[in-house]
Amino acid sequence: MYKVIMTFLLFVIWTSTSYAKDLLFLSNGATTGMLVQLSRFFASDLEKDGYLPQIKSTNNNCALAKLMWDQSRVPTLMLTSHYGDGLTDINNKMCFVSIKQEELLYWVYSTPYVFCSAGNKTWQDLLIPNSTHTIAIPHENRSLRLLEEISKFYNIKIKPVKVESSVHLIPMIKSGELDFVFRTGITEFEDLKNKCIWTTKNENYQKLPNGSKYLSKLNIDLSVFSLNSYIVGKNISTQDKEKILKAIQNGWKSEEVQKIFTRRNFDSNLVSFQNKQEYDDKIKYLWNLIYQ
Amino acid sequence: MFEIVISTILGLIAGIMTGLIPGIGTTAFLLLSLPLLVDQSLLFCVTFYCVMSATSQYFGSITALCFGVPGETTSLPLLSIRSRLENENKINDSIYISAIGSLIASIFSIFLIINLIPLFSHWFFYLKSYVSLIFGLIGFVLCVLYSNNKILISFLFAAAGWFLGKIGYNSITQQAFMTFDVHYLYSGLPALPIIIGIYAVPNLLQSIFQILKMPNTFYNFNLRFNKNNLLFINIMPIMRGSIIGFFSGLIPFIGSGISSLLAYTIEKKINDKEYIKHVAAAESANNSANLSVLVPLLSLGVAIVTSEYVLLEILSNNSVSISWKFIEQQGYLIFVSIIFSNFIAFIFALRLINLISKLILKLRYMLPMFFIFSIFLSIFYYGLGNHQEYWYLILCVVSSVFGFLLRKFDLLPFTFAFLLQNQIDVILYRVSQIYF
Numbered sequence: 001m002y003k004v005i006m007t008f009l010l011f012v013i014w015t016s017t018s019y020a021k022d023l024l025f026l027s028n029g030a031t032t033g034m035l036v037q038l039s040r041f042f043a044s045d046l047e048k049d050g051y052l053p054q055i056k057s058t059n060n061n062c063a064l065a066k067l068m069w070d071q072s073r074v075p076t077l078m079l080t081s082h083y084g085d086g087l088t089d090i091n092n093k094m095c096f097v098s099i100k101q102e103e104l105l106y107w108v109y110s111t112p113y114v115f116c117s118a119g120n121k122t123w124q125d126l127l128i129p130n131s132t133h134t135i136a137i138p139h140e141n142r143s144l145r146l147l148e149e150i151s152k153f154y155n156i157k158i159k160p161v162k163v164e165s166s167v168h169l170i171p172m173i174k175s176g177e178l179d180f181v182f183r184t185g186i187t188e189f190e191d192l193k194n195k196c197i198w199t200t201k202n203e204n205y206q207k208l209p210n211g212s213k214y215l216s217k218l219n220i221d222l223s224v225f226s227l228n229s230y231i232v233g234k235n236i237s238t239q240d241k242e243k244i245l246k247a248i249q250n251g252w253k254s255e256e257v258q259k260i261f262t263r264r265n266f267d268s269n270l271v272s273f274q275n276k277q278e279y280d281d282k283i284k285y286l287w288n289l290i291y292q
Numbered sequence: 293m294f295e296i297v298i299s300t301i302l303g304l305i306a307g308i309m310t311g312l313i314p315g316i317g318t319t320a321f322l323l324l325s326l327p328l329l330v331d332q333s334l335l336f337c338v339t340f341y342c343v344m345s346a347t348s349q350y351f352g353s354i355t356a357l358c359f360g361v362p363g364e365t366t367s368l369p370l371l372s373i374r375s376r377l378e379n380e381n382k383i384n385d386s387i388y389i390s391a392i393g394s395l396i397a398s399i400f401s402i403f404l405i406i407n408l409i410p411l412f413s414h415w416f417f418y419l420k421s422y423v424s425l426i427f428g429l430i431g432f433v434l435c436v437l438y439s440n441n442k443i444l445i446s447f448l449f450a451a452a453g454w455f456l457g458k459i460g461y462n463s464i465t466q467q468a469f470m471t472f473d474v475h476y477l478y479s480g481l482p483a484l485p486i487i488i489g490i491y492a493v494p495n496l497l498q499s500i501f502q503i504l505k506m507p508n509t510f511y512n513f514n515l516r517f518n519k520n521n522l523l524f525i526n527i528m529p530i531m532r533g534s535i536i537g538f539f540s541g542l543i544p545f546i547g548s549g550i551s552s553l554l555a556y557t558i559e560k561k562i563n564d565k566e567y568i569k570h571v572a573a574a575e576s577a578n579n580s581a582n583l584s585v586l587v588p589l590l591s592l593g594v595a596i597v598t599s600e601y602v603l604l605e606i607l608s609n610n611s612v613s614i615s616w617k618f619i620e621q622q623g624y625l626i627f628v629s630i631i632f633s634n635f636i637a638f639i640f641a642l643r644l645i646n647l648i649s650k651l652i653l654k655l656r657y658m659l660p661m662f663f664i665f666s667i668f669l670s671i672f673y674y675g676l677g678n679h680q681e682y683w684y685l686i687l688c689v690v691s692s693v694f695g696f697l698l699r700k701f702d703l704l705p706f707t708f709a710f711l712l713q714n715q716i717d718v719i720l721y722r723v724s725q726i727y728f
Contacts, residue, residue, distance in 0.1 A: 056679045057677065057678065057679065058479075058678060058679050058680070059479070059677070059678035059679075059680075060479050061475070061476070061478055061479035061678070061680070062478070062479075063461070063471075063475040063478035063479070064475045064476065064478065064479075064679065064680070066475075067475045068679070086461070086463070089466075091466055092461070092466065094461070094468065094471070094473065094475070094478055095461075095478070134725075134726050139463045139464060159725050159726060160725065161722055161725045161726060162463075162464050162721075163722075164463065164718075168718070170615070171419040171593075172419070172421070172722070174416050174419055175416045175417065175419035175420045175421075176416065176420075177420060177421060177722075177726055190617075
């Protein structure tokens with residue numbers, strides 16, 4: 001009897017390690033947030049290609065996500081959002097995951113920053129010397145530094161307010177506490193419609209001019225101001241990498257995923273690719289964008 | 293449409309159970325319903341909560357009047373006059389008057405709410421950060437002053453809640469507080485396992501003790517008396533209770549809890565020995581207050597009672613929030629559900645009272661056990677989604693032990709400070725940035 005049980009157990013272990021292509025799919029997003037939602041779409045396409053993806057979300061606990069990433073010995077994917085996530089914040093010692101360029105697998109989306117008026121103030125009002133303005137920015141230091149530069153150059157006083165999400169931002173706009181907002185995904189806000197002044201994107205995004213025209217006197221590269229989400233991978237063989245990429249690309253092209261991107265005004269053209277060369281170029285561009 | 297029907301039915305069932313099971317309040321039952329609410333839409337969660345909150349009061353008085361065990365804390369005034377009602381052979385009258393009083397008060401409240409919500413929603417002044425800070429601080433002071441503990445003890449509880457709430461990484465200051473490089477502590481202590489442990493588990497354990505004290509016979513209710521006459525005599529106390537309840541419900545953090553006691557005390561002054569009138573006023577007041585607490589929640593997305601904090605926590609986990617646009621578009625569905633469920637609750641409370649009483653007696657030992665099992669299962673499930681299931685379970689067990697040991701104290705100051713620490717911290721930051 002003992003032998004039978006042992007043989008059965010060994011068979012189970014052997015089959016599970018030999019045939020099931022286990023894949024750990026990590027995400028630090030909220031359980032019901034967009035990152036986890038996207039992970040699910042990608043995972044379903046990976047499943048169709050014979051993988052067994054196991055999605056693990058740490059619900060905004062980036063330290064736990066980093067621990068799981070560091071300790072993983074199986075093929076692992078992680079969907080993260082640059083500057084929107086502690087995992088990519090170099091100042092966040094417990095969360096920052098140092099990745100290599102070859103671990104960068106797939107560029108999922110990109111969305112530029114937009115500068116909008118939250119009340120009646122115009123760009124000209126902002127530049128009046130010695131004037132004071134309250135501007136909402138995301139929880140990252142680049143925007144803070146940009147506002148400091150603008151403040152110094154034009155001799156104006158800027159009160160930056162870090163606001164985490166639109167849930168908090170909208171009441172602040174409605175109550176008239178903010179003069180301007182500088183962040184991603186705000187052009188469709190009811191209270192900001194037709195009030196956006198410039199964007200950090202080079203092309204004609206939402207029919208808005210590029211911010212460099214407004215800040216031409218300052219030596220600032222606005223192209224780095226974008227929110228980028230991408231998938232990194234580790235313990236993945238070259239052969240598996242190609243299969244995984246194809247599955248993710250299928251998921252990315254699916255109607256459900258494209259609906260999410262369209263709703264949020266994400267730039268699909270910037271991240272999409274048709275062949276190996278284009279893929280390599282895009283990954284290189286992304287690497288330079290996030291680590292320059 | 294399907295969603296609203298399901299959430300109304302489930303909210304009604306939850307309201308009936310919350311009212312009937314002694315010791316289980318809206319907060320505890322909302323926490324128990326967590327697996328049901330995770331991943332649900334905003335409309336589903338809000339309707340479920342509103343219906344549960346509105347209907348639970350119909351049934352809290354049943355256990356108080358039939359068994360002498362309060363189903364809800366707001367049924368305590370009934371308990372104090374139950375023996376007198378029994379001596380005067382007026383339990384039947386009391387059950388009827390508390391049900392009809394609850395219905396009238398609910399309709400009265402809904403009418404006022406529908407008129408008040410649009411008014412509230414245009415007061416953008418209320419959304420200013422410093423107003424939130426002032427409300428938060430007033431709430432904090434009220435919690436400390438009006439809890440059932442000595443002021444110093446309440447203050448210490450609030451301080452402990454604040455300290456525990458502060459643990460974690462602060463993305464604004466980019467500094468960690470008391471995380472000791474423990475990965476699980478980095479995102480802070482999760483609110484729900486701790487609040488479930490502090491509130492729900494000790495509540496359930498206490499309900500087991502209360503159920504054990506129940507008599508083995510049940511009160512046989514019948515409706516063979518002149519109901520119209522009874523209603524006519526008591527219409528004024530019902531209206532007084534409804535008005536007192538409505539406005540006391542708007543007082544943050546203490547309103548709904550004191551509404552029935554306040555109406556009962558005032559009615560006692562007006563009609564000293566007319567106990568049925570006391571019942572009418574107290575029961576109308578708690579239904580009215582239970583609906584008026586929804587005004588700030590539905591108009592501004594602001595919580596003023598513990599159960600609403602829990603609801604907002606669940607909504608935030610679901611990445612949704614209550615907005616004026618949502619109320620404008622779907623608010624009527626919620627109000628229709630509340631009105632409908634109030635009528636159903638009224639009919640159930642009168643027609644099924646004998647069946648319910650029998651059922652409670654039969655299942656009385658099983659129900660609390662079932663709920664305790666459900667609590668830990670729901671925490672495990674909730675943690676599983678965040679890959680922190682054992683961590684959540686450990687936290688729930690540890691806080692249950694603390695909750696049980698401290699059951700004699702009012703833990704509202706702790707809960708208030710713990711749940712609001714992050715928000716008040718953020719608001720303080722905003723006020724300092726914008727106004728100074």
